[in-house]
Amino acid sequence: MRGGIYPGSDRAWLEVDLEAVRHNAARLRQRAGAPLVPMIKADGYGTGAVAVARALGASFGDRGAMAPDGVDPPWALGIATLDEAESLRQAGCTSRVLCTTPLLPEALPRAAALGVRPALHRAGDIARWAEAGGEAWHLAIDTGMSRAGVRWDAVAALRAALLAHPPEGVFTHFHSADELPDTQRVQEARFRGALAELADALPSGVLRHVANSAGIAGGEGAAWDLARPGIGLYGAGPEEGLGLAPVVHLRARLVDLRRIEPRETVSYGATWTADAPRDVATVAAGYGDGYRRHLSNRGTVLVRGIPCPVVGRVTMDMTMVDVTGVGAAVGDVATLIGRDGDQCLTVNAVAEAGGLSPYELLVGLRLRVPPRYRPVADAS
Ligand SMILES: *Cc1c(COP(=O)(O)O)cnc(C)c1O
Secondary structure, eight states: OOOOOOOOGGGGEEEHHHHHHHHHHHHHHHHSSSBBOOOOOHHTEEEEEEHHHHHOOOOOGGOOOOOOTTTTOOOOOSSHHHHHHHHHHHHOSOEEEEEEEEEOOOGGGHHTTTTEEEEOOOHHHHHHHTTOOOOEEEEEEEESOSSEEEGGGGGGHHHHHHSOOOSSEEOOEEEEEEEOHHHHHHHHHHHHHHHTTTTTSSSOOOOOEEOOOOHHHOSSSOSBBBBOOGGGGGGSSSOOTTTOOOEEEEEEEEEEEEETTTTTSSGGGGGGOSSOOEEEESOOHHHHTTTTTTGTTTTTTEEETTTEESOOOOOOOOHHHHHHOOOOOTTEEEEEEEEETTTEEOHHHHHHHHHHHHHHHHHHHGOOOEEEEESSSEEE
């Protein structure tokens, strides 16, 4: 390991293991029993949407897919904003793109121009989509999330619009497949009811999809036509039995080291006091890098493969850890999330230590740290 002066981005970085993303996609694909719409919104949950899309075998013009072993290319890529779609298109991505959040009517021409499949659920928008020259679209049905889509018990009003402009797909979204699995069955039953009610208004091969990662993990083999995993691709969220691999490894160098005496304190607010002489190292990452302040006095960081407690408050740019007995040196690479030797701080475990959502922790990691991909995603 290099000590002393560290240039630029060497202070802290986010390793993104694209092999692990592929592995996780294969596991989710197998459990879902259906082609995937990998959700790469929010820049691939903070890991880099284009790199993830390439790793999963999405089409990038004549450069072609990476043809990952054991992973079918995605049926489509799932996004939430048209800027995200535009970034993919600018990178040369020619795969199908599905936007699962509602778009304002004014945005539909742009969606059409980008070749995006929008989620629609208002008769006026469906007509407007057709006028804008839009082609395939998906009908969003709200079965209890109360966020987006037509209510499951109000779908009949769309019959004429569906007959005039048939959708390619129809979907719903689970609100608590992880925390309250019974609600998944209630939502699926409502979805089936809505599909039955629209049986004469939907095209025969309409693609039906329901499951997020938790829905895939908890699904009892209900074979829908597509599945939409997000967080599971990135090695977090519902892990049980799925055999998902960690994808992100947040590393930062030790940039300072000191011995402190009993009754001396560490960091803002003096929330941690040494009870004996302690060696305190300063890690060059803080909440400005997505290592959240909730981890103050609660997180654990690996230094030389040894778990070391975070002491005092996490600051914007630096975090202090107790490295007494570890033999740490300035320049050492600390692991704030991920694997070092045989120890692994999973996103789930770090989130839990801080009382955080693994989604928020993951999505926030790219505030400042640059990504480093393993293997390098492509030659461009
Ligand atoms: C984000 C999202 C998903 C993925 O959810 P995860 O819990 O991350 O697997 C699936 N479907 C829709 C509509 C979403 O917005």
